[in-house]
């Protein structure tokens with residue numbers, strides 16, 4: 001079984017993939033960008049793909065969500081994995097002068113307060129993943145660089161952590177979706193069961209959003225998230241992503257929405273699993 005993930009090894013996505021598929025029979029295949037991870041699944045070169053979708057500090061990972069709604073066809077999320085996220089600042093040695101800090105934009109945003117306070121002069125550069133940043137820093141010991149990445153990246157690429165847990169608040173979590181055709185057996189605690197829909201509302205229907213949400217209320221379905229994203233057509237045109245608690249009324253809900261002229265894309269019905277933190281893992 002092949003699983004595509006946002007690489008390289010020791011990224012947060014790698015940790016989520018490992019937690020879902022710890023067996024040696026699972027072959028984890030690294031891709032450079034989130035789009036490439038999803039495409040690898042679309043073109044059949046992997047059986048499952050795992051991508052980050054939302055962080056509790058920084059919000060949605062737009063590259064994942066936009067691709068799944070606007071470009072992908074018929075891709076379903078089969079499981080969600082929630083990972084506690086701790087960001088570490090790492091360099092080739094403890095007392096290194098730091099002129100530039102590299103990381104994934106989500107990790108930079110989660111750590112921005114720390115960076116502004118402690119490294120106001122440093123240049124900040126985005127990379128495609130945290131682990132890529134760590135690997136790059138390790139490969140350029142002659143430059144005054146640091147990376148923001150998971151603890152596992154420091155070990156993997158031989159870097160020294162110079163500041164621990166620099167994310168804005170301690171309670172920091174990222175949701176990852178596992179895309180696939182079948183529901184895999186995952187040996188992690190289950191938190192809840194959810195469903196995600198992406199909706200485009202009919203034009204010229206006054207109160208369209210209100211009426212759409214009324215349908216959820218009528219079926220007693222509890223929404224857990226609603227977000228609008230640009231349709232990338234014209235200014236002011238949006239689609240909505242809605243997460244809700246799973247309900248057996250799901251087919252009736254979709255039918256009622258479609259009857260109103262709402263275009264519905266099903267992104268998945270899935271169990272939500274929770275990983276334990278690095279610290280909890282070490283104590284086991």
Ligand SMILES: O=C(O)C(=O)C[C@]1(C(=O)O)C=C[C@@H](O)C=C1
Nearest residue numbers: 011012013052104106129130174
């Ligand atoms: O760069 C990584 O390590 C990733 O797996 C990506 C990603 C993200 O896109 O949100 C995953 C978790 C963290 O929130 C930061 C970065």
